[in-house]
Amino acid sequence: MPSIRHEIPLQLLRNRAEVAPRIARTVGLSVPDLPCWRPGPETVTLLSPGELHLDIVLIGTDTEKPEFAIIHEVQNSCGTSELERISLSWPAYVTHVRQRLGCSVVLLAFCPDEPTARKVATPVETGHPDFVFRPRTYWPGMLPAITTVxxxxxxxxxxxxxxxxxxxxxxxxxxxxxxxxxxQKLEPDWRVHYHDYISRCVPARYRKEWEELVAMAIENYHWESDFAHEHQAIGRAEGLAGSVLRILERRGLAVDDAVRTRIAGCSDLDQLTAWLDRALVVESAERVFDGDAGMQDGSP
Structure with missing residues (x-):
């Protein structure tokens, strides 16, 4: 099943196709300035039985005819098996989409970091003279930081x-x-997933800073949809979990990875409140879970 770190970048491109050519130009690709961009087919039927499954294709048009296409893949790993799959499938993506649409095609891959992007960009020798496929890759640090409203x-x-x-x-x-x-500018039904995506990307050393920003945003923003309740619950749960851990640490109690993971992964507000009360008096971090029989915190 695709992970959230795979699906969220694709959803952002489906949401607004003109983001793809902007990214492509940022990373050095020559893409024509076309007035309309739209999502294209994500499967390509082969002449023999079978299909190629692409992550997403964005098509630029000047009239009704496709003028340029960007195949956008999300590649979060670069193990040997993944590189072998890429070497066989990605050149086929480009040639088959070019055949189907009758226009120029580039393939651009989003990777989580620079080392992964460099490995994924390894040239593919197809065997045909002078036909070397070079994947074009980028990672978040290649995009400019967004720092203003x-x-x-x-x-x-x-x-x-x-x-x-x-x-x-x-x-x-x-x-x-x-x-x-x-x-707040994107579709409400996906906001919880966007929040989860960024939360997973934030290193542990900056998690408190992120949680405080989320808490402030929830307090200061007037939510206009049913998303409010779920988002507020996420913020309250993260805040309570952070408080439980901080109290244990400030009291000088050792908090191992198992305890930290269970507390941080809990979304039950009643359960977290009970742990918070116990954190003030227990003699060891593990004892914070004493008396949990019958309470559902989603932990094994």
Whole structure:
């Protein structure tokens, strides 16, 4: 099953196809300035039985006829088996989409970091003279940091795609703030997933900063949809979990990975409140779970 770190970048492109040519130009590809971009087919039927399954194709048109196409893949790993699959499938993606649409085609791959992007970009020798396929890749740090409200409002998709690549920058606080700003400009039904995506990308050392920004956003923003209840619950759960852990640590109690994972992964507000009360008095971090019989925290 595709992970959220695979699906969210694709959803952002489906949401607004003109983001793809903007990214392509940012990373050095020559893409014509066309007035209309739209999602294209994500499967290509072969002459023999079978289909090629692409992540997403964005088609640029000047009239009704396709003028340029960008195949956009999300590639989060670069193991030997993945590189072998890429070497066989990606050249076929380009040639078959070009045949189907009758226009120029480029393939661009989004990777989580620079080392992965460099490996995935390894040239593919097809065996035909002078036919070497060179995947074009990028990672969040190649995109410019979005640090102003004007930028986040105009290009919310880029604010979310670029944020993970700028969390070590001096402007990290602005980058995270603008990621939250961007979420308010995107479709409400996906906001919880966007929040989850950014949360998974934030290193543990900056998690408290992110949680505090989320709490402030929830407190200061007037939510207009049913998303409010779920988003507020996420923020309250994260805040309570962080408080439980901070109390245990401030009391000098050792918190191992198993305890930290169970507390941080809990979304039951009643359960977290009970742990918070116990954290003030227990003699060891593990004892915070004493008395949990019958309470559902989603932990094994």
């Amino acid at each position: 004007a930028e986040a409002d105009q290009w919310p998709e880029l604010a979310l795609l670029s944020a993970p690549g700028h969390l070590e920058d001096a402007e990290r606080h602005k980058v995270l703030s603008m990621a939250l700003e961007a979420m």
